[in-house]
Amino acid sequence: MSHYFPVGSVKVIAVVGTGTIGSSWATYFLSKGFKVKAWDPSRDWKKRITDFINNAWPQVQALGAVKPNQQNNISLCSNLSEALSGVDFVQENSPEQLELKQALFGDMDRLLPENIIISSSTSGLIMSDMQEGLSSAHRFVVGHPFNPPHLIPLVEVVGGKNTDPFAVDWAIDFYNQIGKRAIKIKKEVAGHLANRLQAALWREAVLAVKNDLASVEDINAAVAMGPGLRWALMGPHMIMNLTGSDGGYQKMLENFGSGIEDWWETMNENPSLTPDLKEALINGINLEAGNRSISQLEAERDHRLVKLLALLKDTKNSNK
């Protein structure tokens, strides 16, 4: 039984905490026609979020029909109470500090009717720890986006021990309805799922540097010029399904399963990020970057990412 505010009726969203993630969420919600009420306790946050939205607006415009005036449907509020007043959903993006989140959650819990879902962007904390002792703990969920949320579709949704399963379903439904791809994480684990998958790949990429298997630049190419091209199109299980050709996943597992199990036995080292190893990683990346600054590299990434997302949208279910 769900007594929550109806998913399809959400019109006003509070964005609490407006660092990079919060500002990016605000951009996305505005682009989808929502009214946003934002608040952050830091100094200069109003200028920073305004700059962020102005910079990101052409990107969200490139990805869909967005009316120019939607950009202005944001209220920059003076305090938390004002930001939460009259909202239908909350996306929380405060710093990753447990005590800070616990205090903030307590305030939000008192200020909001208990039928309003509160979703946390936390990447590193566990909802069960954050929601402990709240009177309406049931409506708190994790809705972890992948940076930057105004571009990357993925949102990982997971509840804590005291979260109502209907609240988890509500959040998944809501994110999917507004154009994200929400996935249900069934258990609370550190890093949720996508960051764990990324950490698994990065570990092997760090080991390749530690063991001097290839240069940092070549290791990057080993992904971006190889399997990475497929990972933008389909996930690891679907790739293996197609590796089996006509026989699908079953044939892949029969033909290659035990061979890969043998490889795994040679891939059990956890590299320690010593000063020497860090230096090798940093030197390698500086060599590859050459005279391109971080902001140039970011601009290059985002330019291509917007085009990639448009391509994927255009070819969705083309499937001819």
Place this chain on the structure above:
Amino acid sequence: MSHYFPVGSVKVIAVVGTGTIGSSWATYFLSKGFKVKAWDPSRDWKKRITDFINNAWPQVQALGAVKPNQQNNISLCSNLSEALSGVDFVQENSPEQLELKQALFGDMDRLLPENIIISSSTSGLIMSDMQEGLSSAHRFVVGHPFNPPHLIPLVEVVGGKNTDPFAVDWAIDFYNQIGKRAIKIKKEVAGHLANRLQAALWREAVLAVKNDLASVEDINAAVAMGPGLRWALMGPHMIMNLTGSDGGYQKMLENFGSGIEDWWETMNENPSLTPDLKEALINGINLEAGNRSISQLEAERDHRLVKLLALLKDTKNSNK
């Protein structure tokens, strides 16, 4: 000192073994204007490679200026000796069986002048094992492509104990000159590099099924709708460099390094591909695929992959 056939003068290439990988290599070499001499010991190989090239030709056409008649610059030879006669480079793609490769390598070694480089597409075998006892072992290298070679740029080049380092450099130079992205693998390890990186990610994706963290379909989305979008644009080290924002890789390592080391400690399980786990993987992927056949899924992947490669080419060094 390199006394090998000059890289820039290569005009005729032998493709030995014409399964999927060999046929795809042949397509790529033809598209780049080379004359190809092909041979395979199996029945019906001439029809299969002809069908493959016909199917793949529109894809290579979409990716560059290709003259229609180039497609016909292939000789389907009656035996190995005929296929190797007068060639300037060999790409070998026989089945992954050590004794078979050893015998074939011996034949090729006798039939070819010792200044001709012979490159093996092997994904699972080690050159030091394959080249043992050959009189001109020095010119044998691994040039491992990523499937399908006519589309994916990556080629991993590695030599065996008896390979001349100049032969490795020759192959890297050659592949790069014809539009591939060759990387130098400095040590012989099972799976080279890209397949190990892929296996590391897949292991965590299999564990997520085993531990019931999420559905197979959601795990796929956790990559393809999240980090996978970036992996098509840059490798894992460059992504971490940009995760550090203005502070680059150094700041990322300072801020997140020890946290990820902690995650790694929880990611040390090697899942055993038991019948139950295999069944969960297969059932999950069948649920996601629905009524789409493997060949429909392949066509969808290749349709998008060609567009993705064209996008990456168009935006290369656009850098803004």
